[in-house]
Every structure is written in structure tokens, then in C-alpha cells.
Amino acid sequence: MTGATRAEGWAGWAFVAPALAVIGLFFVLPVLGGLVLSFTNFDIYAIGDPGTAAFVGLANYREVLGSSLFWRALLNTLYFVLVGGPLSVAASLGAALLVNSPLARAKGLFRTVYFAPVVTTLVAVAVVWRYLYHPRFGLLNRLLEALGVGAVDWLGDPRTAMPAIILVAVWKSFGYNMVIFIAGLQAIPSSLWEAAAIDGAGWWRRLWHITLPSLKPTFVFVGLTTMIGYFQLFAEPYVMTAGGGPLNATLSVVLHMYKEGFRWWNMGYAAAVAFVLFLIICVATLVQLGLQRERRR
Amino acid sequence: MRTRLPALAVNLGLLALALVTLAPLLWMASASLMPTGEASAIPPRLLPSRPTLGHYRDLFTRLEVGRYFRNSLVLSLAVTGLSLLLNSMAGYAFAKLRFAGRERLFAALLAALVVPAQVGMLPLFLLLRSLGLVNTLWGVIVPGMASVFGIFLMRQYALSLPDEVLEAARMDGASEWRIYRSLVLPMCRPILVTLGAFTFMGTWNDFMWPLIVLTDQSRYTLPVALANLSGEHVQDIELMMASSVLTVLPVLLLFLALQRHYLAGITLGGVKE
Numbered sequence A: 001m002t003g004a005t006r007a008e009g010w011a012g013w014a015f016v017a018p019a020l021a022v023i024g025l026f027f028v029l030p031v032l033g034g035l036v037l038s039f040t041n042f043d044i045y046a047i048g049d050p051g052t053a054a055f056v057g058l059a060n061y062r063e064v065l066g067s068s069l070f071w072r073a074l075l076n077t078l079y080f081v082l083v084g085g086p087l088s089v090a091a092s093l094g095a096a097l098l099v100n101s102p103l104a105r106a107k108g109l110f111r112t113v114y115f116a117p118v119v120t121t122l123v124a125v126a127v128v129w130r131y132l133y134h135p136r137f138g139l140l141n142r143l144l145e146a147l148g149v150g151a152v153d154w155l156g157d158p159r160t161a162m163p164a165i166i167l168v169a170v171w172k173s174f175g176y177n178m179v180i181f182i183a184g185l186q187a188i189p190s191s192l193w194e195a196a197a198i199d200g201a202g203w204w205r206r207l208w209h210i211t212l213p214s215l216k217p218t219f220v221f222v223g224l225t226t227m228i229g230y231f232q233l234f235a236e237p238y239v240m241t242a243g244g245g246p247l248n249a250t251l252s253v254v255l256h257m258y259k260e261g262f263r264w265w266n267m268g269y270a271a272a273v274a275f276v277l278f279l280i281i282c283v284a285t286l287v288q289l290g291l292q293r294e295r296r297r
Numbered sequence B: 001m002r003t004r005l006p007a008l009a010v011n012l013g014l015l016a017l018a019l020v021t022l023a024p025l026l027w028m029a030s031a032s033l034m035p036t037g038e039a040s041a042i043p044p045r046l047l048p049s050r051p052t053l054g055h056y057r058d059l060f061t062r063l064e065v066g067r068y069f070r071n072s073l074v075l076s077l078a079v080t081g082l083s084l085l086l087n088s089m090a091g092y093a094f095a096k097l098r099f100a101g102r103e104r105l106f107a108a109l110l111a112a113l114v115v116p117a118q119v120g121m122l123p124l125f126l127l128l129r130s131l132g133l134v135n136t137l138w139g140v141i142v143p144g145m146a147s148v149f150g151i152f153l154m155r156q157y158a159l160s161l162p163d164e165v166l167e168a169a170r171m172d173g174a175s176e177w178r179i180y181r182s183l184v185l186p187m188c189r190p191i192l193v194t195l196g197a198f199t200f201m202g203t204w205n206d207f208m209w210p211l212i213v214l215t216d217q218s219r220y221t222l223p224v225a226l227a228n229l230s231g232e233h234v235q236d237i238e239l240m241m242a243s244s245v246l247t248v249l250p251v252l253l254l255f256l257a258l259q260r261h262y263l264a265g266i267t268l269g270g271v272k273e
Helices: A003-037 A044-048 A059-066 A068-100 A107-119 A122-132 A139-146 A158-186 A190-198 A203-214 A216-231 A235-240 A253-263 A267-296 B004-032 B054-061 B065-096 B102-112 B117-130 B138-144 B148-158 B163-171 B176-187 B189-205 B208-213 B222-232 B237-270
Strands: none
Touching (some): A003 B176, A059 A267, A068 A158, A068 A253, A203 A216, A235 A253, B065 B176, B065 B189, B163 B176, B176 B189, B189 B237
16 A cells, blocks of 8 residues: 555654553453462462462362352342343433423533432432431331331441342432433424324333334443442442441442452452352343344244 | 413422432431431431531441542543543544545444443453452553543534644644644533543442452552442441442532533433434
8 A cells, every 4th residue: 555554654654652561561461460460379378479370270160159159149130130220210200301302491400400410429419328227216217107107227237238228329320310311302203293292192101112112222332331330339339338238238249359350359259259240241231232132023 | 271281290200209219319318327326226216316426436436447438539631631631632533634544443342332341351351460459559550541531522522622722722833732722622622521520430430440450458449448348347237328428429519510511511422322
């Protein structure tokens, strides 16, 4: 080819090289290294002297799958994903329908208000919610008492701790998907709605037969990103329930990995936990894509 | 009558949801101004009897929160500046410069998006440790200097830049760097603001990686310090609320200032997929 395009080729590589080097060295390499690490017994002694670590085959994976604590963490995480995820998407859609309604006033203001929790610092709002949930002076219980319901030890009772964390997560995140839903709603031609209205279709029928089917691509995207994000639950239990309590009711897989890897320095075991989680996320992604495709038929 | 009732329902619904959304943040702000002990008073108070800034003063004098604030600020600014440079260079090249293997490389980058960050955290820690970067701010800055999402966002925007302008500059003998520096960057301004806001807030709010890498208290960022303090000072509600306000306020203000850019970035990254 001509000299100009060859120069452009060199320039292209030179322009992407710095970013690729950073991503390659500090992301791709560690991910591959993690796979290797998961087949070793790398522990606190190996940090001082890596020579003491040895390959142990699938021993870590066997240990992970045989650990009742891991299964507890996985069940808790699935609870969070399967209940919290759909709730969050439903809240986002509801808020988007409200804000996008032709009857709504001050749309911009409400959109901003609903989005505010998204940009706040998770650790800070988790600290705030921990006090709102306080059994004695927390505002939530005072409110319930005013309604005649007895006090609940939200974060201290194993049955209510995870629902309490789900509520915080939904509150914190629904504004994000709401913005995506609003964009999806605005892409629906209003002529579709008007035609249906002239045909005498009520609000619910129009929602069911026009709005929701038109939002299908949005649902696929929002469903996947929300699910993957919810699988990575970490900061809420770290801050709100002192690292997964009570009785491990809010211990998540990532928190389990963090504790094993960075508190007890069982890095081989923790790397295996990370890859099992990754595998589960991959399978869940494929399942969800399969479900969406099924529904489209 | 027939149109009024639905309108009333919609707007009441909006108001109720706004109240639920804002209540925790408003209580945080109010409690941070209460005299010690008032936030746990029974019956509860919603507003401070005598508003005081004493807890904020305490944070800076007694708990050295000023240092954490500075750490967070330095770190977020460094990551934002460096990653804007690297991501914009790469995003522009992927959009406009033809080079061998470009499409395959870009596809490989997008595939990396499905891997959660936690998967690489353990070896990354060991790698940074061998480089002597653990327990330094660089340990947080270096892995954040480029991101797949940032490159993707930059490329999407750069695709729409006019080829004629770039080609004309090339004909005039401008170097590729010169074209990037004085043509591409100014034309990419809106998306740079968007990505900058995303990156700054993301870094400011980030918790898990700084928690792992910054082991010495003097290096803590605000979220890490706050998680730590909230364990030690469980009873000092007003003090904890003041430090929560201090942590949240910068990003909240930044969002309010750059709202339009920020929200545009979500739909650009989301709907185009």
C-alpha cells in the first residue's frame, strides 16, 4: 500500500498501545494469573517466599465446592440477585413510566431526584441506612411503630438482614436503569400509542401490547447488566452487617473471596472462588439470553 | 374529571417516590447538624434543635478527615486525567485510524467487559506488591489509567467525527499527534466531559480495590476511612453523618453541575450496546 496508509497503521498502533499496555498488564494478565493461582496452594507463607507455593490440581475447587460457607455465600448471593435484580428493574421501569408520562409535571426535577442516590458513595449511604435500620431509634422502626407494627431488628435478624440490604441496593440503583428505560420509551413512536388509543385500548392494554414489547432490547441490556452487577455484592454487607452477619445471613461470594484472600491470605482458595463465581455469571448470562430469545418467539 | 384523576395519581406517585428517594439523604444532612445525642433521641427529631457545625470541625481536627479527603481528591483527579488521555487516544484510533488487526483487537477488548474486576484482584495485588505499589496511591491510580468502557465510549463518539477535516489536515502535512491534539480532542470535548465525570465519580466512590491496596491509615480514601470509622464510632451518629455528607457532597455537586453530560453518557453506553 502507499506510504500514507502505512504511516497511519503505525500511528494507529502507537495510539492504542498505552491503553492496551495498561489493560493487558493490569487486567488481562492478572485474570490469567488468577486462573493459575487457583490451581496452587498459594498462602500467607508464599507471600513471603513464592517458592513455597505448589500446584495442587483441582484441590482448591474441590475445597470450594465442599465448603458449607461457600454454599451459604452462594445461596445468599443468588437470593440477592434473584429478588433484588427484578425488584430493581421493576422500580426503574415504574419510575421511567411515571417520569415519561405526558401527565407528569417537572419531569427534569424528578429525574434528577431519582438519580441522586446513584451518584452517592455506596459506603456513605450504607452507613446512613445502618442507622435508619437501628432497632431502637432508627427512623424506619419509629415509622412502623406509628403505624402500629412492632419494632424489627432489621440488620440483626438473619431473616430480615438480606431483605434490608436488597432495599438499600434497589434504592441506590433504580435511577440508573430508569434513565435507560426513559430513552427506550422515548424511542417508541407516539403514533403507535395514538392509534391504539383511537382503537379504544386502555392504558394497561397499551402498556402490555405496545410499550413492553417495544422495550425488549432495553430489557435485555438492563437485565444483563443489573444481574452481573448484583452478583458482585460486597460493600453493603461489609459496612452494614459487619462483614456478612448475622450468622452469615448476608455473606456474599465476593465477600467470602475477600475474607479468604485478603484477610487469611488463602489466595489459591480465594482465586478458585473468584473463578467459580465468574463461571456462574457466564452460565446465568447464557440462561438469561436464552430465556429472552425464547420469549421473543 | 376524567383526565384530572390520572394526572393527580401520576403526580402524587412522582412526589411519593421523590420523598422516599430523598428521605435518607435529607436525614443524613439534618443529623450531621444535630448536637451530640440528638439523632438517637426518643421520640426522634427530624430537624436539629440548635444546628451546629461542630461535628464537621471535629472531623478535621480530631479525626484528620482532611487527609482522607485530599487522598481521594488526588487519586480521583489523577485517574481521571490519565485515563482520559489514554482512552481518548485509543478510542480515536479504533474509530478513525486504519491499522492491521484493528477490528479483531476491538472485539477482544469488548469481550473483556464480561470479566468482573474481582477475578483479577488477587494476582493484581501480588503484581503491584512486587512493583512496590501496594500501600501507595499509585497502587490505585495505575490499574485505573485505561478502561475498556472508556475506550468504547470514546470510539462511539469519534466515529462521527468528519473524515474530510482529518484528511485535509493530513494533506497539509500535520503529524498524527498534531491532528489528535489540535483537531480530535477539541471536537471530542462533550464526550470528554462525560467520560471525565464518570471516571471521577467512579474513582471517588470506589471501595473494594482501595480497601485492599491501601493498608496504612494515612493513605485511606474517604470511603475506606468512613467504613473504618463507622466501626469504631458506632455511637457517634452525628459525627458519622457529617463524614457521610462530606464523602457524598463532592460527587453530588459534580453530578448536578454536569448532569446533562453524565446522563447522555449512560444512554450512549447503554442503548447503542
